[in-house]
Amino acid sequence: MAPKTPSSLPLYEIKYRKNYISRVIELFILFLLFSLLAYRFLTLKFHGLQWLLALICESWFTFIWILTVSSKWNQVEPTTYPLRLLERTLKFPAVDIFVTTADPVLEPPLITINTVLSLLAVDYPANKLACYVSDDGASIVTYYSLVEASKFAKHWVPFCKKYNIALRAPFRYFSGNSSPPQDSSQEFQQDWTRMKDEYKQLCKKIEDASTQEPETCDFDVFSNIQQKNHPTIIKVILENKEGVADGLPHLVYISREKRPKHPHQFKAGAMNVLTRVSGVMTNAPFMLNVDCDMYANNPQVVLHAMCYFLGAKDEIDCGFVQFPQFFYDGLKEDPYGNQLKVLHEYFGRGISGIQGPFYQGSGCFHRRKVIYGSSPYEKITAGELKDEYIQKTYGMSEKLSTSIAKTLLEGSNIIEQFNSDSPSSSIEIAHQVGSCGFEFGTAWGQKLGWLYGSVAEDILTGLFIQSRGWKSAYCLPDPPAFLGCAPAAGPASMIQQKRWATGLFEVLLNSKSPIIGTLFGKLQLRQCMAYLQIQLWGLRSIFEVCYAILPAYCLITNSHFLPQANELSIVIPASIFIIYNLYVLSEYIRANEPIIAWMNNQRMWRVNAMSAWLFGILSATTKLLGFSETAFEITKKDQNDTNSDIGRFTFDDSPIFVPGTAVLLLNLSALFIGVLDFKKGNNIEWGLGEVICIMWIVFVFWAFLKGLFAKGKYGIPTSSILKAGALALLLVHLFKFKQ
């Protein structure tokens, strides 16, 4: 065999995990679940309401388990080879990078500029990159910070490239290091110290600006505007006019027009403006989007993504390339269960073995034409793109139409397409396409761009792409490509989970729901099942709450919903409980996660399911009935809350904590009532099974139990406890009455 030349080696490889043992265990659990259902069904007539409720809930859990097993069946082990790519070619396609920020308080500008700096410094020809920052907060501080950061970038980027620095977000690079590494050269030590000083000054400037607004004439546009009522603001901060590969990429600030009566569609709206503004300015064939807190942790990210785009034999195989979301400074042992490591490890790799990962909203590279609504192999001729059609669909702008036509007609020539004009020459048209009336009557948000109608715009948009037949690729470089902030407080974490549950459920009811995508589109059946697995989070809450109430119901009404300890059939539910939990534990161990993280996560999944998801489905339903609109509540990004016991669960007066507290109180009272009954020597119908269930619920809500007695932010506010108590009391009486 002839030795392989660099150009014949594959740029990526996808292997499949040999997860046979896992599959067997998962199928065995499924078998046990079916046995349980059969047993319940056959014995239904000997038991009361609680038996029927248990049967309904367990049927639902079985259904979810089928979705889970299918989603995790084919887990991928992808590898990308950026070095081979570098050996193969010197010509790279252009990439437009989008960073979104929306609130200078919840999303401190220092975090945003670190993300931007890490992106400006990636290993990729600078003349092929343009970074666009969308600021829905229209904040002068954010803009000022970016301007100052761009000055710092002129030294930072060359420094990173000269010494091949691995971590190019300065706040992470300098954190904890007060002096340069001692074993390095004199020159490096000097440069290091200089950079660190400059970065300190930058931080100081930004800090000062947030207390006293900066004043220069350049900032006039920001004076006298309101966050939700202002014209489009676009500023070209950095421009690589000469097009030099080792210079700096373009950097453009955009705050789209906002008017009070005009729905602005949250992040999806911002992404569409970014798409259009970049379309008229640079029109790169690929775009990367990241949330403002998701800095590039691996300087080769773009190269890794290009391994897929340039290495795929068939374009259909990668409509987009998703890097999973990982988080930095994650709280030890993941008390809020939101670092999602284990979810990515099995579920994420599993769906990547079907039609590809979901689009996760951040850390994703898209083909521009995919965002423009095209389908795989779609051959568009110039005739079909007659201006009239384009303008009706994409909006009235000649320059934008031309650029869109170019993208759609592109064929396979993605390298040459870069727009050679400098961004500032298109600034007027950019203002026009960034205005809020531009989309009126067009297909933006409906059939192209980022889709409207769900606060989980990412899942909706990705689903629509996959329903057109595109596959997506999962990229897992080492070190991880992007790192962001996971919420580090109880309320923030709950609000995020609630938003996801709402948004995911909205997608299910949308005209682009996965079921429709499979029936009428090109979404694969098992991909549809994977989407359902997450989109049913909201509905799951009802069954989970019901099931958590059952043991309490039994103790209060002196009945049982599980077979008694001396019956042989108790083996079925007992073994489901034991095998399932041990199996999940083994997943954590295999993923090198601490056992405590497993414990915390198991609890938090249940807590989220019974509180945040419940509110999620409530808000999706009230929207559906037309009572309210769902809103995108932004997650707080800063987590340097120094004087607090990080990791200890925190509460606030949000009603979101009421149902969980009520479930806990109800079970505790049931236990109390049961023990009294038992002491009285009454004939007891319930048994060990029900008592273990109550113990388990107390274990799940341990943080809430502690919260009942703690003060300040660690305690559940008295008003919430009273509401939950009243609810629990009401249920106790209802059950008693029924009896």
Ligand SMILES: O=c1ccn([C@@H]2O[C@H](COP(=O)(O)OP(=O)(O)O[C@H]3O[C@H](CO)[C@@H](O)[C@H](O)[C@H]3O)[C@@H](O)[C@H]2O)c(=O)[nH]1
């Ligand atoms: O009106 C808005 C609201 C939000 N954002 C941006 O959207 C991003 C995500 O917001 P965040 O509060 O961090 O939400 P997360 O729950 O952490 O985000 C995940 O889930 C969202 C969908 O619920 C996706 O949009 C995100 O990309 C995904 O990372 C941030 O960059 C925001 O600045 C806007 O630009 N405009």
Ligand SMILES: [Mn+2]
């Ligand atoms: Mn976020």
